[in-house]
Structures are given as structure tokens and as C-alpha cells.
Amino acid sequence: MGLILLVCVKIVQSIVANWALEQRFSEWSSDRSIRSGMPVQHIALSAIFMVLIVSTAMLHYSFPGQFGLLKTFPTDPSIRLTGVTWVEDFIAWCVRNSGPFFDALTFGIRSLLDALEVIIVQTPWIVIASLIVLLTWLTAGLRTAIYSGAFLAYMGLLGFWEAAMTTLALLGTAACLSIAIGIPLGMFAARRPRFYAFIQPIMDFMQTMPAFVFMVPVIAFFGVGKPAAVVVTMIFGGTHVVRLTVLGLRGVPESVREAAISFGANKWYLLTRVDLPLASPSIRAGINQTIMLSLAMVVVASLIGAKGLGEDVLEALQYANVGQGILAGFAILFCAMILDRIVQGQRK
Numbered sequence: 001m002g003l004i005l006l007v008c009v010k011i012v013q014s015i016v017a018n019w020a021l022e023q024r025f026s027e028w029s030s031d032r033s034i035r036s037g038m039p040v041q042h043i044a045l046s047a048i049f050m051v052l053i054v055s056t057a058m059l060h061y062s063f064p065g066q067f068g069l070l071k072t073f074p075t076d077p078s079i080r081l082t083g084v085t086w087v088e089d090f091i092a093w094c095v096r097n098s099g100p101f102f103d104a105l106t107f108g109i110r111s112l113l114d115a116l117e118v119i120i121v122q123t124p125w126i127v128i129a130s131l132i133v134l135l136t137w138l139t140a141g142l143r144t145a146i147y148s149g150a151f152l153a154y155m156g157l158l159g160f161w162e163a164a165m166t167t168l169a170l171l172g173t174a175a176c177l178s179i180a181i182g183i184p185l186g187m188f189a190a191r192r193p194r195f196y197a198f199i200q201p202i203m204d205f206m207q208t209m210p211a212f213v214f215m216v217p218v219i220a221f222f223g224v225g226k227p228a229a230v231v232v233t234m235i236f237g238g239t240h241v242v243r244l245t246v247l248g249l250r251g252v253p254e255s256v257r258e259a260a261i262s263f264g265a266n267k268w269y270l271l272t273r274v275d276l277p278l279a280s281p282s283i284r285a286g287i288n289q290t291i292m293l294s295l296a297m298v299v300v301a302s303l304i305g306a307k308g309l310g311e312d313v314l315e316a317l318q319y320a321n322v323g324q325g326i327l328a329g330f331a332i333l334f335c336a337m338i339l340d341r342i343v344q345g346q347r348k
Contacts, residue, residue, distance in 0.1 A: 091220050102221045109173065109227040116169040125161055132338065140341040148341065151334035160309060160331045167298055167308030167335065174230045174294050178238035179287055186245025186286075187271070196246060203239040211236050211300045219304060229297075229306035237293030241286035248282025249275055288343045295336045309335070 028034045038046075060070040095102075120128060129152045137145035155164045189196040206214075215232055222228040252275050260274045276283070302310030309332050316325030 091217055095220055098221075106222055106227045109177070109230050112176070113169060113173045113226055113230060116172050117166065120169045120172070121162060121165045125156065128165065129156075136338065136342055140344075144341045148338050151338055154334060155331050158327055158331070160312070160328065163307070163309045163312060163328075164331055164335060167295075167310065167332070170226060170229060170301070170306055170308060171233070171291065171294050171298070171335075171339075174233035174237070175287075175291050177230070178234050178290050178294070179241055182238055182241035182286070182290070183245050183283065186242040186283075187249065189242070190246045190249035199242075203242060206235050207239045211297060215300075215304060225305040226307070228304050229301035232304070233294045233297045233301055236297050237290045240289035240293065241283070244282045244286030244289065245279070248279030248286075251282065252278045284343060288340060291339050291343060292336055295332060295339070298332055 024034075028036055056070065059067060065071065129149070132152060133145050133149045136148040155161050185199075189199060211232060214235055215228075218228050218231050218235075222231055256278065257270060257274060260270055265274065298306075298308060298310035299313045300310070302308070302314045309328050312328035313325055313332070315321070316323075316328065
């Protein structure tokens, strides 16, 4: 098996090497400034690296358990305990010294969420369904409006209407706040590379950190409930609108901007009549991604007190109720499809 595996690896290496060297030769033929081969320094470093790796592997597998350094990473449990204590002390200090700020922020989020729930949940279902179908018709066409009506009928007939409207209220709060913060922030960062370079690692952290990790400090600051679910949803899905706003504004052709400036356009006219209209497809895609990722957090947000369709899915997971989980999942899918068609649809 070892010989067969070695032969297979060598065949793959030969194919990849042939393709890579042929591409390199083509580039060198058209541009003689490109280095024709590997530098001697790279060859020497690669050889030393391979000797170290091969010798270490041989020692580890030839004499198992003889070298403790090769078996386990050298560490001490007290290091992790000290780190945990430092993080807990820091979070506790932040909670003690920023209580009024987070109380005011929680009050604002809860006020907006309550207003949307009054509008969406407590309004008669026929009014909300008619408005959604009409909005879909105006933005995406008659066929999509018929599909939206069928999706709404599915949610209503299976008893998911109130849960779906609660989910839309929660999603609307998180999406509105993310868009209201993200688009101006992207407009500000688009023409300021240093500022964008500063916030880019923060957005990478927000986007890649698992939701269950930053749920812990959010609960410490906001408690358990819908405001905490809104904040978690904003952290997870709010970065895309910033990135795509920056991408869209930086993609505006400089020739068009120079032409507008030469005809006397001021900064406000240049922003509202040139930059934003040309960048609107990218910005609209960012809004769409923010809404879709916010919907993806519905089930996770239900773990910290958010109601809606995520609670039905979570209950189905707890009791292994396959039917309820699949039906509630389809309801979440249909909500996402309706919102996607409304945002991406272009009115003629």
C-alpha cells in the first residue's frame, strides 16, 4: 500500500509539475525579466526544510514514545487557566464600567424591534401578505409575485405565520441596523485606504469567528433575549455590506468621475449622481448577503431567547422531530427567497 501510494503521489506531482513549468515557461518566453528558475537560496532552504521534516518523522515513527517533544506540544495547563482568568476579569470590568451605555443600546434595539413586531406581527395577515406580494410584483415581476404568494400560503396553512413574522421582525431590525451602519461606513472607507486597512482585520474577525464564541460576551453585555440575538446577527452578517459598498465605489471608472468633475460637479453631486448609481449593483448585493446571512442566524439566535422559526427548528432538534424541523426549515428558506427577490429585483 505504501508503494502504491508513493507511485500515485509521484504521478500527481509529475502532472502538476508539467503544467506549472509549462505555464512558467510561457510567461518567461513573453517576459524575460521573469526569473527562469528557482533561486539558489530557495533551493537550499527547501532542502534543509525537507531534511528536517523527514528526519523528524522518521524518529517519531521509528521510536514511538521515546521523544516526548515530538509526541505532544510542550505546554502547561496553568497557562490556559491564567488566560481564562484574564479574559473573565476583563469582561467583568467592561460590564461594570459600561452598564449605562449598553442599557441605552438595549433600549434602542428593543424599541425598534417592538415597533417592527407591532407593524408586522399584529397587523392582519391579509394586509401583510398583500403588501409583500405587491412589493415583489413591483420589484421582480408578476411570476415572482405568484411564487411569493404561494410561499406565504405555505407558511400560513402550516401554522408558521406568526413565527415567520416574528422572524422577519427580528431579521428586519438586525438588517436595518447593519445596513444603516454599513453603507455609510463603506462610503467613508472607500476613499480612505488607511481607514479601510484598519477596519478590515476587525471585519475578518467578525466574519470568521464562530457565532457560538461571540455569543458569550454578547450575553454578558446584553443579557438573554431578543436584543442579544439582534446584536449577534449584526456581528455575523453586517460586514458584507461594508465590503461590497467599498468594492462598488472603488470600481467606479475614474474617467466617468473626471468627466463629472470637469463639468462642475461638486462632491455631493458626484456621490449621489455618479458614484452611488454606478456602485448600486454591488451595494445591492451587499444588502442581499447581509439579509441572507442574518436569516442563517435564525436557529442560532433562538438559543439565546429569540423567538420565531428558529425556535421551531431548535425544538425539532431537541425532540428529534424530523417532520417539524424540515417544514420549519422550508419556511425559513421561503422567507429567504422572498427577501432575495425583493432586494435583487430591478424595477423596470
